[in-house]
Amino acid sequence: MDAILETPALLLDEARMQRNIARMQGRMDQLGVAFRPHVKTSKCLEVARRQLAAGARGITVSTLKEAEEFFGAGIDDILYAVAIVPNKLNHALKLIRAGLRLTLLVESSAMAQQLAAHGAEHGVCYEALIEIDTDGHRSGVKPDDPVLLEIAAALNGGAHLKGVMTHAGASYDLNTPEALAAMAEQERARCVAAATRLRAAGHACPVVSVGSTPTALSAAHLEDVTEVRAGVYVFFDMVMVDVGVCRVDEVAISVLCTVIGHQQDKGWIITDGGWMAMSRDLGHDHHGYGMVCDADGQPLPELGFGKANQEHGVLQWRGAPDVSVAQRYPVGTSLRVLPNHACATAAQHGQYHVIPQNGGDWQVWPRFSGW
Amino acid sequence: MDAILETPALLLDEARMQRNIARMQGRMDQLGVAFRPHVKTSKCLEVARRQLAAGARGITVSTLKEAEEFFGAGIDDILYAVAIVPNKLNHALKLIRAGLRLTLLVESSAMAQQLAAHGAEHGVCYEALIEIDTDGHRSGVKPDDPVLLEIAAALNGGAHLKGVMTHAGASYDLNTPEALAAMAEQERARCVAAATRLRAAGHACPVVSVGSTPTALSAAHLEDVTEVRAGVYVFFDMVMVDVGVCRVDEVAISVLCTVIGHQQDKGWIITDGGWMAMSRDLGHDHHGYGMVCDADGQPLPELGFGKANQEHGVLQWRGAPDVSVAQRYPVGTSLRVLPNHACATAAQHGQYHVIPQNGGDWQVWPRFSGW
Known part of the structure; x- marks a missing residue:
């Protein structure tokens, strides 16, 4: 392998990815909901095409750059799942005028008013979801907050209320099937409650969108939900292993690196896979910078990965430090590291x-970045 | 400002950068050593050109991609300061044959032998430095290790020993002028000791290359050193503020972000600058994901930045949580965040x-990434 690729390099196990895609889509089909994968994980057209081919309906993005790139490749039903702000409105307008069915997100009356005014000014009607906070994790309006109805009321003229959306990010901190199922039900029930309240106030609210990889894989039912979003399931990672929703041998990406030196007295193996290749994401702090594997992807529990510089990884051999570390892993040895957080790596x-x-043959699938 | 730029966006204060460049180059001129800046921090031709215009001689890179990009722009004296491994030799060879004066790094006999064999096989003589470990921080051979002379002996035929190189990365964990000056002297003395030993064994060893931003700015003298390398000084960051080698108002880059929402009951301000914009680098864990400033770059000590998701930053207002957080920082407010680690952000x-x-006018300077 090291004769082919310069290291560090990001490897993708397509067979694992296809199984991950089939597993999630199969589950959504069983639960009777549409699935709108979050492509912020891959930012790769080849990956998104396979998710759509498996049955996904539209995609979710975390940046307007993603919306622009995927729309440019022909995907025309996109939810931008970060609350919109004034400096992005002209970009969104440009995409909508070019034919993109773009759904935006709002979580404040002030922004709902600005959105509606901008739409009216430019002769478009923005489709918007209201972000609902179902777990106290981050953003959104609580289902019983008076602001919910104020936002809905402000979405008129140049903007239209399409529904509600939530993301139970708190599920990443859970690790039992019972707690995950309970969080999935909480995410569902509170988002549905917000929709019910809006409908009682006279709003149609056709969309009820929920999701995170852990809750999507743990929900017992999704009554009154219309669509689910999830991203990291396509690759999985060590955080998802820790949460308990996948096995190590389902993680589909890894970083190939090469042993460049040793500090025998410390039992250290130095590689060319540092934090630039892994990211600084330590996940749940259980695996250092990632789980070290051999060149075929088999875990090597005898090696920790506790330290990283920009282009240097420092692996700690758990055996007694002596000359044998350099004999077991000589300079030039290929290793693979499973990431803590696939989106970050x-x-x-x-x-x-x-x-x-x-x-x-090896294929190369490009991915993009930035905003 | 938010009418011009979509957020998040990386801002560069050119005037601060020019002062940082002048300060470091002036110091190197006073100490009587050549300066070879590490361009891994900026990966930007416009920045490197200004470092060279100020007096730098050649550049240091952390990847062959950097070597290729900067050589393509006409910079032809480059040190690749990560130990070379077999899978990168053909790339290095290609660059050398195209005319690049590329210096490589070795830290093991095995790799020195392979380098010499590869050079002999392809009719080139690779110029190499031996990496010296002067602080127990990461890579390299200790000055008194017998391996030092073995490596030097192996560098013949298709490879040539040009000198020694060290990087006192341990200096990042210090924070007093006395400790920094002592580390600078340790870095200098141990690297010079390695050169002295090599010369006593009959090797010419013309280059003695040392450096890190903290030691370069703290050395009392650099006797017998021929060149210094440093990278992060060009922008500085909160880690360098913590180390004590710069002030907050010398940090030249920041991330512009926008308030997208609030959780008033928690005193949270949600922005569109998450870990994708900041990196996951927490530095010395003193500033969360970075130091929050107003749109003009003035620090706002009343705001912490303890939590980040991919495209969401969660700022914590240190006042009592109530409605005033949304009044002080309404949706659409521009903020700037000074990074913990400029290279990572x-x-x-x-x-x-x-x-x-x-x-x-605003200028846009491209930067590249990858390997």
């Missing part, structure tokens, strides 16, 4: 090197 | 937005 790279199946 | 962005001076 993939973002450090400009392409996926897709591992050949059945003796085929 | 800049790497999350594809360009620098250069703040206009004297009423001029």
